[in-house]
Amino acid sequence: MKPRERQKNPTGSEKVTIYDIAEAAGVSIATVSKVINNRGRVSEQTRERVLRIIRELNYAPNRITSALGGKSMYTLGLLIPDISNPFYSEIVRGAEDCGRKWGYNVLICNTDNDTRREMDYLLSLREKRVDGIILATASNTDTRREDLESLGIPVAFISREIPGFESIRVIVDNFRGGYLATRHLIDLGHRNIALFTEPLNIVTSSERLRGYAEALQEAGIPYRPEWVRPGGFGVESGYRLAEALLRDSHDPMPTAVFAANDQLAIGAIQAFKEAGHSIPEDISVVGFDNTILCTIVDPPLTTVAQPMYDMGVKVVNLLIEAIQNEGSGSERIVLEPKLVVRRSTAKPKSPLPR
């Protein structure tokens, strides 16, 4: 009649286990397990007694162990370039809110667009047996595809996808977005439009560039490679890009800039203003994303909006659905970007003063 030789818990200092509860309640661990998980038949009387003991002993079932028995840990991994970027923090908020509704927690990982670090995280998350992974990837090669497949975990892409890779993807039509931004400028009368962009190996960048080129072509405006300027990701990068643009002598100078994310746009605006140009009188600027920054910057930034929060919600919904169906999912949700016109764009007044 001694089911197991275990260390006792006289002080309550050590972790209390299901055995402690069983013993204190005078039942078997099976019964305790049943009341905890609300399954099987247990008399109301025992159930209550067990629950009382659980409370008295301040017992918390160990999910980590139950996960051993085939259950999952209800945890998702979320890999993004940088949580301190408002674009991603908004996505994460949506994802976490949605995860919570389903009982999942989310592990955040900042990759800084470093594919090496991305891989490290992926491996580590696999060892921790997360149920699924949401990835805003910096990779686009076929190598990474194999890596992902060998992971054996459902992976969903958010915002950035690996072209041709079949799995859940929730993205925006970046080609269209690039087109909309450029077209807006063209419609205003601009013909000399520069493009500031994140590194072009990132899919979203090349797509937005395509949209930009398409709009130009459609309007019969020549595409000038020297006006396409890839930089980094942040405000400082936009600032430097703008400085460089002003420094280089161009004839004519651009009267408008399409910056392929809001931070680049804001950095550019700061540089332009410091150089004595006013926005939008001297130069129009369009951003991309529609982060909170757009409404705060002066002038408020015209931008191409992505539904960030909803995107976070959508991937998580799709991913969890796939997880619970034991599948890996393959929906490709392409959201429509929307042009939001604010005060950073206007008709070109005159050539940029030199």
Next chain:
Amino acid sequence: MKPRERQKNPTGSEKVTIYDIAEAAGVSIATVSKVINNRGRVSEQTRERVLRIIRELNYAPNRITSALGGKSMYTLGLLIPDISNPFYSEIVRGAEDCGRKWGYNVLICNTDNDTRREMDYLLSLREKRVDGIILATASNTDTRREDLESLGIPVAFISREIPGFESIRVIVDNFRGGYLATRHLIDLGHRNIALFTEPLNIVTSSERLRGYAEALQEAGIPYRPEWVRPGGFGVESGYRLAEALLRDSHDPMPTAVFAANDQLAIGAIQAFKEAGHSIPEDISVVGFDNTILCTIVDPPLTTVAQPMYDMGVKVVNLLIEAIQNEGSGSERIVLEPKLVVRRSTAKPKSPLPR
């Protein structure tokens, strides 16, 4: 000579376990475990063979199971009001960066300052046996103290503490911060200074209020309760607070506002501008935190800076140290806030036009 009756892995489709490796390498699972964890003595030859097999079979040790054997999951829980608030996303970035250096992952939880949800998360994290918890709490009652103690997990406070609760705390001297902001305004010549603040039950708010009051008193300026206006947390709340201030007839009207966080300050600036007042000519505004928003808003916001990123790094360092020493830690790190003067504050020109 059959160590265990296990399902085989002919297709490689099922998860490969340490047994599969052991069998394929012709050694015992103990040996495999040794090479994985780099402990005990294993001949170079076997080690290499095992490693090769591991690679061939694409094996990933199951951390979740090893955690059963007394190890930890190397995971931290991080509870904050809202990740989409730049103040917190910066802290989280610091925390995650630091966690990664130590090999820890972090689970983010958005509480929205809801103490109920905070508790739910706490309980859930305990069941998942996180190694430690970092908390920017919305609670300040003694009840919560018991809850936290009964958790049996090291808890570290970031930014907001529960007064008198012994544990790791990394905070800023909010009293001093409130004083600095108000003092700055007074030094500029303002005597009619309103205070916009988060709800006063939050410790940081009441401390900043104390600082505000102290500065007033020191300058012999009467404290006017009707000028202390608690609101919510976001930009819209600041906007509404400012609207209300303008609406209420005050004689004299405040010539300056100390908004106890940047978002409130920015909302206030927007409202003031829309009402036709210019900043800082008509009204000076000081914020708190020094988020990225300060440099973007127009005019750039004078604020009281907190070292957000470093605070994230510091808590995690302290917490992990405590975890690894099996202790719970009790350091109270109080950082000095620093006034950052930008262009949203100036000498009062004249009474606010009515």
Next chain:
DNA sequence: ATGAAAGCGCTAACAG
């Protein structure tokens, strides 16, 4: 240098 075996805390048949 290597392996057998005893857990870790819990779930899930399967018997009573």
Next chain:
DNA sequence: CTGTTAGCGCTTTCAT
């Protein structure tokens, strides 16, 4: 309704 028991995948003595 309740209890027995066999794992889950890995770590860790303790022999060999």
